[in-house]
Amino acid sequence: MLADVWGYLTDGSHWSGSTGIAAFLVQQLLLTVTAMVIAMVVGLPLAMYAGHRHRFGFLAVNVSNVGRAVPVFAVLLVLSLGPVGSEEFGPYGRAGLATLISLVLFALPPLITNTYVGITEVDNDIVEASRGMGMGERKVFTSVELPLAMSVIMTGVRLALVQVWATATIAALVAGPGLGRIITRGFANHRTYEVVAGAVLVAVVALLLEGLAVLAERYADPMRRAQRSDRRGRRTTLREEPLPEAVV
């Protein structure tokens, strides 16, 4: 069985062609990235503004709850049968538009919730101190709130990214684009190894995306830099005599 899966995945002929692994992989990556970009462009500024003003929290939380409660598959089904239809949509393939819309809706909740919460949870003393020193609202947001909320925001992005990638697989259930097609094809033809191969691919790429997002998170979060300097700092503190509090 595992040998069959391995054989399937390493056979170059399965990767090529318009219904090959490579085409579906590219399609699903394209879907994921597009959906994330749209969701971030729409969701992040709204959530950032609401967070900065400490307003519309009710809305931010409820949008997210509704988003979580409605199954993506139901949205996808309704969209592809209804107004949007399941026509070819550029490089996104059959039912591309319905899939994209569903994925964007699915990506919004973690983005909005984490961004809103991340910004509102920044220590109010620090925010007030920055205002008290004469920072304008824009400056308060860009130099204080955003950097300090970055880790929570990036966690939202990471969650959304991996969820969107994994969920994009179900587009195949309405004969849509992506790696899910390999799985549905395997089911239809009773080729279990093909089903497993598709699932393995989805899982492996999910892990890769997760890894990339973690790296991006580290790069973007200024608090990580502060903590990294701890390791260096501890060495220097040991070398120089640490002065007692009362003397320093």
Added chain:
Amino acid sequence: MIRLVGVGKTYEDGTVAVQELDLDVQRGELVVLVGPSGCGKSTTLKMINRLIEPTSGQIFIDGQDVTQADPVQLRRGIGYVIQQIGLFPHQKVIRNVMTVPLLYGESTATARERARELLDLVGLDAATYGDRYPHQLSGGQRQRVGVARALAANPPVLLMDEPFGAVDPVVRIRLQDEFLKIQRELGKSVVLVTHDIDEAVRMGDRVAVFETGGRLAQFGTPAQLLAHPADEYVEDFVGATRGLRRLTVTPIDPEHLEPLDGVSTGDLGSAIDVDATLEEALAAMLRDDKPLVGVRSGAQFVGVLTPAGIHRQLRASLK
């Protein structure tokens, strides 16, 4: 320098945070607002830099009505230190201190130079501590950085909201002393908020005692407050031991010293400096178990102080 005229704050739900309040701070003076929590002392402070807008009255800084000023520009000219210090945890110490000069549009190099000076002023070696992050410092060191940051743009006015609240008592007294020294050196006008009456009489040139509900109960020098509480509330607030506290705020007066002649050397314990307070004089007597203490000015003996002398002086200071 700072003048509050009929300033009040009433919230929309009808809560009165501060009642009609008149208060003035002279140039170079340190005024302490003291009172229990919820007495409106912090609200008053934040109205001066317009973090909170007053609902009545006017506030003048240097003759200019602050309610007409652009709040952002206004705040850049006022140093601000808060209890939790509010240092930016994601920025190095030096960067924190550079904040306001950079807001003023100074070049990075100038701001950095200024920040180094300020760190030195508050007793932190810039080379050692500048590149650390706030969480790598002790509470007392963070507090120093907070003061350095507030002073960085050389504002004539400094607002401090429980600035020494987050450190242990030993460090607090040290920081208070050092801050008083810096304040006298730089001649800043300071409004300091605290709930600690000891801190208030220790630091304030004048002290404003607030009562819950935002009423100003008394405004005067520490000695006035301790000797003549305006009402029962103030009397209660300054405490049953206010007589002892008066010792801490009354300096030795050479007029009330007794001559050295006729004092048996056996009675003479240690000597204290003429700049000391009566508290230190009494403490020296009790410590040495002697009926008097020598007072010197530099190497020169100027007289001796007895318990009766202390008493005379306290009574004289009431007038």
